[in-house]
Amino acid sequence: MEDTAQTDNPTPATAEASAEAAPTISVVGAHPEITPDGDSDQLKITLGEFEGPLDLLLYLIRQEQVNIYDIPIARITDEYLRYLNLMQELDLTVAGDFLVMAAQLIEMKSRMLLPRDPLAEAEEVLDPRADLVNRLLEHEKFKAASQMLWSRATVEQAVFTRAEIETDSNNPEVAVGLFDLLRVFQEILSRHKEEVMLEIEREEITMAEMIERLRNMVRSVGELNLVTFFERAGSRRGLVVAFLSVLELVRMSEISLVQRETFGEIIARATNPA
Amino acid sequence: MSKAAKAMDVEELFQPDDGAIEGHREIGDTELKAIAEALIFVADEPISPKSIADVLKLDRDAVETALTDLAGEYEARNGGLQLREIAGGWQIATRAEHHEQIRAYLKSRPSAKLSLASLETLAVIAYKQPVTVPEILEIRGVQSPSAIKTLLDKRLIVAKGRKETVGRPMMYGTSKEFLIQFGLKDLSELPSIEDFQDLAGGES
Numbered sequence: 377m378e379d380t381a382q383t384d385n386p387t388p389a390t391a392e393a394s395a396e397a398a399p400t401i402s403v404v405g406a407h408p409e410i411t412p413d414g415d416s417d418q419l420k421i422t423l424g425e426f427e428g429p430l431d432l433l434l435y436l437i438r439q440e441q442v443n444i445y446d447i448p449i450a451r452i453t454d455e456y457l458r459y460l461n462l463m464q465e466l467d468l469t470v471a472g473d474f475l476v477m478a479a480q481l482i483e484m485k486s487r488m489l490l491p492r493d494p495l496a497e498a499e500e501v502l503d504p505r506a507d508l509v510n511r512l513l514e515h516e517k518f519k520a521a522s523q524m525l526w527s528r529a530t531v532e533q534a535v536f537t538r539a540e541i542e543t544d545s546n547n548p549e550v551a552v553g554l555f556d557l558l559r560v561f562q563e564i565l566s567r568h569k570e571e572v573m574l575e576i577e578r579e580e581i582t583m584a585e586m587i588e589r590l591r592n593m594v595r596s597v598g599e600l601n602l603v604t605f606f607e608r609a610g611s612r613r614g615l616v617v618a619f620l621s622v623l624e625l626v627r628m629s630e631i632s633l634v635q636r637e638t639f640g641e642i643i644a645r646a647t648n649p650a
Numbered sequence: 651m652s653k654a655a656k657a658m659d660v661e662e663l664f665q666p667d668d669g670a671i672e673g674h675r676e677i678g679d680t681e682l683k684a685i686a687e688a689l690i691f692v693a694d695e696p697i698s699p700k701s702i703a704d705v706l707k708l709d710r711d712a713v714e715t716a717l718t719d720l721a722g723e724y725e726a727r728n729g730g731l732q733l734r735e736i737a738g739g740w741q742i743a744t745r746a747e748h749h750e751q752i753r754a755y756l757k758s759r760p761s762a763k764l765s766l767a768s769l770e771t772l773a774v775i776a777y778k779q780p781v782t783v784p785e786i787l788e789i790r791g792v793q794s795p796s797a798i799k800t801l802l803d804k805r806l807i808v809a810k811g812r813k814e815t816v817g818r819p820m821m822y823g824t825s826k827e828f829l830i831q832f833g834l835k836d837l838s839e840l841p842s843i844e845d846f847q848d849l850a851g852g853e854s
């Protein structure tokens with residue numbers, strides 16, 4: 377059984393088996409059976425995989441080789457119940473849908489046994505099986521359709537398109553050039569020029585302090601917009617020191633600079649987040 | 651020579667007879683095909699004739715004719731690539747027959763297939779869309795909540811609004827990704843569901 381699940385050209389059922397089944401369970405459309413699995417202590421459970429009661433009914437009808445338009449309800453109902461019993465014996469949880477179908481089958485069987493009401497109108501003496509037959513036929517069509525989809529997908533998986541091209545959209549980490557950095561710096565400088573300067577006290581900040589500040593800011597927020605950093609620098613001299621400290625940390629590979637789009641804002645990011 | 655005249659010279663230099671794309675200039679068939687091919691190559695998903703026509707400022711018919719021609723050339727060459735129509739666009743892809751060697755190179759295996767339950771649910775949605783969960787249950791005869799979730803996760807189906815009925819259930823339909831993964835130009839390329847009647851009935 378497990379061999380069939382590994383052939384190169386599986387049917388949908390066996391494809392699913394290879395993808396999902398545990399090694400002890402193999403799925404084929406056959407009678408349920410329990411067999412010892414080779415030398416190991418494990419038992420192998422083989423049972424038909426039925427996607428619900430309609431699937432099981434269809435299988436039984438095909439198995440018994442009866443005409444789907446004239447289902448011998450008594451025989452099929454017996455088979456159906458026998459199967460449900462087997463599932464319970466195997467301690468499988470029988471889904472509610474299966475039990476609902478069992479009830480419907482039994483009801484149908486008893487209605488078939490009753491003599492027809494001779495006084496009933498023509499439309500009332502409809503075959504009680506008609507609805508079920510329609511559902512079965514509809515279900516079977518969709519089973520065939522899903523097989524078609526399966527084979528289409530298989531063919532499609534053998535067709536490859538080119539690998540992704542690196543573009544701005546799928547790789548935002550475009551290296552920031554020196555000129556981008558200078559441009560950001562220029563922007564800040566010119567913004568400062570426009571402001572009325574009311575500088576009274578000379579603020580002193582050393583290179584080492586500035587580097588420490590940048591390091592801390594990047595570390596605390598993870599990603600630091602350089603515009604924010606430069607804006608906090610204050611004086612013109614502070615800006616120069618700030619700019620130099622960015623260059624210094626990049627040189628020491630402590631931070632990396634990232635620009636998400638051309639002419640976009642430059643983000644500083646710690647190289648080793650740890 | 652005046653500055654203006656010089657500039658004109660330069661422009662001419664860079665615009666040989668069938669050179670750059672200009673709205674008012676005629677593009678030869680060969681060039682149209684070449685550009686269309688280049689665009690299809692760089693597009694990361696099937697590119698529609700309309701998108702190509704917009705770039706070239708040409709009408710769609712001319713582009714479609716060129717694409718059909720181009721596909722014919724690929725076919726005639728019988729090489730490793732095919733130019734094919736899929737999901738409302740065009741795509742350059744390898745031919746299925748070379749999949750073994752390609753997989754060997756890419757060291758890839760066919761990815762996990764959909765389960766039978768998911769496939770059946772997908773088939774119902776593809777043919778009955780827009781369709782609600784209760785309607786799917788009616789046809790499949792079994793609940794399919796996990797199948798719906800899988801299909802949504804794989805972006806094969808999308809929600810298509812709610813049905814104006816009791817409980818306003820969500821309706822589902824297939825996505826563009828569905829067309830791509832199943833190699834379909836559009837939904838009309840799916841075989842008619844009635845065609846499966848014989849197939850289903852003929853089996854015993």
